[in-house]
Amino acid sequence: MGREIGKVKQSKGDRVILVATSNESVSYGQLIKIRGENSSKIYYSRITDAGSKSTLEEVPELQDLKGSMRTVGPYSQYRYIEAVVFLERDVDGVVRAPTLNPDYGWIVETLDETDYETLKISGQLEIGYLRSGGVVTKKTVGLDVKNIPRMMAIVGQIGSGKTNAELVLNASIMFTGGEAVGLIFDFAGELLTGKEIGKGLADHPYAQENLVYFGTEKPEKKVPYGVMQIGLRKLTPKSLSFLLPDLTSPQQHYAEKLYNRIGSPDWITKTLEIYESEDVDGVIRHTPTRQKGVVEALLRKLSSLNEKIFVDVDYDFTYSVIDALTKNKTVLVDISGLREETQRQVVCWVAGRVVEYYRELWRKDFNSWRRLPYLLITLEEAHKFLAEKDTIFSDIALTYRKYKVGLNAVTPRPSGINKDVFAELWTKIILKTTLKDDRNYLSENTPYLEYSDTELKMLDVGEALLVSQPKIHFAVPIKIFDYKEYLDEHKPENKNRKTHLQIKQSTIEENVI
Incomplete structure (x- = not known):
């Protein structure tokens, strides 16, 4: 008693x-x-x-x-x-x-x-200890792997412990032995090494087997890695909508005219060469149209593509990302240091192609799809991608749960997320939130938080409320594991460290996506 x-x-x-x-x-x-x-x-x-x-x-x-x-x-x-x-x-x-x-x-x-x-507050993906009163108990709290497609969010103001929570959750995924994997977009370049936290995903005991890093440069830590490049020759007018979410129908139609007129995979490079030497009028002379404004808008978008990421080659690292995920590896895509526009383009392109692979395999080869691991996509600065319902990430949150795909929306500003989308994030890890608009938004749009405004203000760093439908019927007060301590408690014995391994070209069949 x-x-x-x-x-x-x-x-x-x-x-x-x-x-x-x-x-x-x-x-x-x-x-x-x-x-x-x-x-x-x-x-x-x-x-x-x-x-x-x-x-x-x-x-x-x-x-x-x-x-x-x-x-x-x-x-x-x-x-x-x-x-x-x-x-x-x-x-x-x-x-x-x-x-x-x-x-x-x-x-x-x-x-x-x-x-x-x-x-029933335990689960395979352990994330912290139960808090009781002012005491942190030794009772672990976790989520079931099958909760991943029900979507989730990590919410909290700057300095509340969101990065630590991201690391713990994805480290737990890497301990599942391939039952689940993560696709993580790192906007700040913190998650591989941990920066101020002291340890990152590279320090995970199974990083050599279960982690692949993609970035613009070779990582300092010794982990399998690949170069983040998207070949322009892989882009078709139809696929541009993944890369440029604000592409209009007239712009895509003109891109198709350019593609058919030039008739080669390097159609974007050749179009931009004409644009550079002859301006918009030269492009229109080459591929006639009366809609000069449409052409100008399309050319501005194509010419804004980062030359370090979008290169004139017949290679797209996204296929290597998919290959790694289907081989039960968690993928970390480091987009730190890129302009916000380029970050958005890379994130939308990669996520769009990955979830399309899961969806199309479900449609074309159900037995093979059943062998795919559960996929959790971690998206930082999520409020910038989920403000509207017609974005790729809003679509994932609203429609992709049956494909074993889940979204983890990490944000300091939950009130910036569309209400219909926020309602579909069934699991929420809510850290300290002092801004009144955000607290009100959480209380009004999250089950079991109707009377928790005072508690949300009083949370300390690393303390959180966990809401996870439909298994857990209340807001669980937890203390997120300290990531360094979490790794120390999960050290395997006699673990040999390998050196850098560069990822080879993907074996994924392109016709699936």
Whole structure:
């Protein structure tokens, strides 16, 4: 049994007001249970608020609850606690949503080990420890691999511990033995080495077997790597929409005219050569049209492509990315140091081609698709990609769950994400969030957070609330693992380190995508 905290003073709907009858320490977000002395039913609740009052006009009631006439007088002080009921357990141990609420005078206690098992908060992808009151317990909290296609988000202000949480989650994925893999877009260049955290994905004990790095330069850490290049000769007018999300139909139609007129894979290079030497009019003379504005807009977009990433070769590193993922390896794409426009182009292109591969394999070869690992795409600065419903990442969140593809939207500004998209992110790791607009957005658009505004403000660095539908029916207070400590606890014995291994050209069949 747990330790007594207090007794029920009042209940209405899913809200309960308790009176503290002991000196047991409690805190915002703490999980508690409420039981009747003569009832086999138990209610599980979360503390959402607390306060202190005097006993004026409440003496008889408090004398009854505290069980003493002497200790309660007209000017006594007492502690009250507000909580929200989220689960009910009946005499047979069946857990379900509450059918009623607890009665006046029922006993309120801390949880014990049996309660932790009842709440079902463990999972293969371990991410942290359960917090109870001001204490971090040794009870691990995790997610099921099958939760990945239900989409997720890591939310928190700058400095709240988002990068550490990203590392822990993707490290857990790398421990699944290929059942799940990650495709990670690193905007700040932190995740390979960890920078200020001290360790990164390169320090994972299975980095040599389960991690591939793609960037513009050879990495300092010794991990398998490949060069991030997208060959212009691989681009067709149809595929430009992946690369240039704001490409209009008239622009794509003119690109098709250029492609057919030039008639070779280097059509973009030749078009840009004409544009450089003869300007827009020269391109129009070569491939006539009356829509000069359309041509100008298309040429501006093509000429803005980064010359270091988009080169005139017959190679696209995206096929190597897909090849690595299908071989049960997590892929880290380092786009730090690139202009924001180029980052967006690379991210949209790679993610679009990868999820298209998963989708088309599901359609054309279902048995082969079943052997694919679950895929979690980690997208930093997600609010910049999910503000509208018609982007590739919004499409992933809304429609790709049946293809074993999941999106992990990492952002300091959740209120910038479209509401329809945000509703599809069923798992949320919510770190400290002090901006009121973001707290209100989280509370209004996340189950079980209706009364958690105070708690969101009070979270410390690395502390979080975990909401994960449909398995977990409440917001779980957790402490995210410290990534360095997490790796130290998962060190395999007699592990030989390999040297750099450059990734060879992909064996993925292009006709699948």
